[in-house]
Amino acid sequence: MNDYLLLFMGAVVVNNFVLTRFLGLCIFFGVSNNLSASAGMGMAVTAVITLSSMFAWIVHHYILVPFNVTFLTTIVFVLLIASFVQLLEMVVKKYTPALHKMWGIYLLLVATNCVVLGVPLINVESNFSLMKSIVNAFGSGVGFALAIVLMASCREKLRLADVPKSLEGLGVAFIVAGCLALSFFGFSGMIK
Amino acid sequence: MKGLWSIFSKGLVLENPIFVLALSLCPALAVTTSVVNALTMGLTVAFVISMNNLVVSLVRKLVNPKVRVPIYITSIATIVTVAELLLKAFAPLLYKELGIYLSLVVVFAIILARAEVFASKHTPLPSFVDGLGMGCGFTLAMLIIGVIREVIGNGTLLGYQVLPSSYEPALIMILAPGAFILIGYLVGASNILIKHIEKAKASRGETL
Numbered sequence: 001m002n003d004y005l006l007l008f009m010g011a012v013v014v015n016n017f018v019l020t021r022f023l024g025l026c027i028f029f030g031v032s033n034n035l036s037a038s039a040g041m042g043m044a045v046t047a048v049i050t051l052s053s054m055f056a057w058i059v060h061h062y063i064l065v066p067f068n069v070t071f072l073t074t075i076v077f078v079l080l081i082a083s084f085v086q087l088l089e090m091v092v093k094k095y096t097p098a099l100h101k102m103w104g105i106y107l108l109l110v111a112t113n114c115v116v117l118g119v120p121l122i123n124v125e126s127n128f129s130l131m132k133s134i135v136n137a138f139g140s141g142v143g144f145a146l147a148i149v150l151m152a153s154c155r156e157k158l159r160l161a162d163v164p165k166s167l168e169g170l171g172v173a174f175i176v177a178g179c180l181a182l183s184f185f186g187f188s189g190m191i192k
Numbered sequence: 193m194k195g196l197w198s199i200f201s202k203g204l205v206l207e208n209p210i211f212v213l214a215l216s217l218c219p220a221l222a223v224t225t226s227v228v229n230a231l232t233m234g235l236t237v238a239f240v241i242s243m244n245n246l247v248v249s250l251v252r253k254l255v256n257p258k259v260r261v262p263i264y265i266t267s268i269a270t271i272v273t274v275a276e277l278l279l280k281a282f283a284p285l286l287y288k289e290l291g292i293y294l295s296l297v298v299v300f301a302i303i304l305a306r307a308e309v310f311a312s313k314h315t316p317l318p319s320f321v322d323g324l325g326m327g328c329g330f331t332l333a334m335l336i337i338g339v340i341r342e343v344i345g346n347g348t349l350l351g352y353q354v355l356p357s358s359y360e361p362a363l364i365m366i367l368a369p370g371a372f373i374l375i376g377y378l379v380g381a382s383n384i385l386i387k388h389i390e391k392a393k394a395s396r397g398e399t400l
Contacts, residue, residue: 020368025217026301071277074295075269082265114218114296121292166387167380174376182369 004135011139014190017115018147019181024115028148029173038152042145044107046138048088049119052081053137056120057130077120085111115144150180196321203325206389209302210333210375211382219293219300220337221371227350230338231331232286236279236294238327240271241303245311245323247271252312264307265298272297302326333378340374341365 017023024045031041056077064070089107093100110116119140123133154176163172203209210220219237224230247267255263276294279287287294297303306326311319342348345365347355364370 022218022221022368022371023296025221029217071273074273074276074298075266078265078269078298079262082262114299117299118292118296121295125292164380166383167376171376171380171383174372174379178369178372178376181372182364185367185369 004132007132007135008139008142009190011136012143012146013184013187016143016147016184017118017140018144019177019184021118023118024113024144027110027113027115028144028151028177029170032148032151032155032173035149035152035156038148039145041110042141042148045110045113045115045144046141048081048085048107048110049116049141049144050134050138051088052084052116053120053123053133054130055080055084057123057128057133060124061130073121073124077117081116081120082111115140147180151177154180196318199318199322200325200328203322203327203329204332206386207326208329208333208382209326210330211379217375218296220334221368221375222293223290224334224337224341224371225345225366226342227335227338228286229289230334232279232283233290233293234327234331234334236275237297237300237303237330238324239275240268240297241306241327241330242320242323243271244268244303245306245319246316248307248311249314249316249319255312260308260312261304264304268303268307269298302330336378337371337374341371345370 011017015021018025018028027041027045031037059076059080060070060073064073064076085107089100092107119137120133123136128136151173155173158172158176167175210217219233223233244264244267248264251263272295275297276287279290279294306323310322314322339349342350343354344362347353347357347359347361362370365374
């Protein structure tokens with residue numbers, strides 16, 4: 001149990017995917033203009049990442065490894081995740097229309113995204129068991145949500161600030177992200 | 193010929209994938225800790241994007257618009273796997289350093305975007321040149337970031353000591369926060385540069 005908890009906390013704060021491993025930056029900078037959109041995006045990414053890591057692990061262990069075709073991992077994972085996201089979108093639309101209205105569009109946006117592909121790949125590379133993969137993926141998703149919500153809150157305040165003309169928009173967003181990353185370094189001694 | 197040059201050159205500054213379009217940022221921050229890594233990544237992406245543009249442009253009349261995105265993704269994934277295997281065979285050390293970010297080239301928005309916006313509507317040669325231009329712009333940006341980070345953060349360039357040994361390396365430039373802050377300022381600098389180019393063009397009476 002302790003193991004899983006450490007893995008989870010590690011994925012959320014210590015090895016935060018956005019701020020220390022730079023995955024998912026396109027969404028991170030694209031969506032963080034708006035706080036409620038960021039929260040929706042965070043939820044969508046968490047759901048997709050957790051479920052697709054699980055499927056990716058199963059496919060990798062029971063199909064790719066026995067048939068000795070692990071060099072196809074990248075292609076298979078990309079297609080797997082893209083089709084899984086499509087399916088998830090349909091299911092959500094059919095059974096929970098309210099939920100679909102809230103984060104349906106974000107689901108499709110995350111279909112081909114580095115963080116969603118990156119986490120299953122990292123799980124496979126580190127030889128995690130199925131349960132560990134799921135915990136790691138869930139933690140990564142929560143970490144992503146945390147980072148994007150923090151960032152969106154900062155950017156809402158930033159709108160009132162007086163920023164040099166050439167740094168407006170993307171430039172200052174990067175600098176703020178740098179400061180966030182710096183503060184996340186405070187966690188780095190927490191878990192070995 | 194002039195048409196091809198203008199297709200090529202727009203990727204370098206005015207539509208630079210990293211500084212202007214802000215696409216494919218993950219590698220720009222993750223693998224630019226040294227110049228060699230940055231250059232390898234840049235060239236790999238240039239290879240993938242121009243080859244993929246070529247393939248997409250060749251098959252553009254055969255592909256049903258409804259299924260085009262999965263087809264583009266399959267094509268990109270195939271080319272990336274080829275590049276990955278090549279690097280693994282001929283430069284295993286570099287392959288290890290780039291690690292997961294090499295596989296992640298598949299989901300770079302810039303590659304899919306060029307296929308969708310340009311290659312699916314143009315003949316093979318301009319498409320290839322467009323991919324090459326975008327790839328070079330990407331490599332250029334990676335190189336700039338890589339040089340600054342390696343020199344300030346480690347005092348070396350391509351592994352050789354360039355700053356006097358009394359210089360204490362600013363470790364933050366190698367770590368994540370330094371990368372973010374540096375790119376922030378570089379985006380600002382490229383904004384200024386682009387404004388100058390536009391002004392110069394406007395004063396000569398050209399339209400963009």
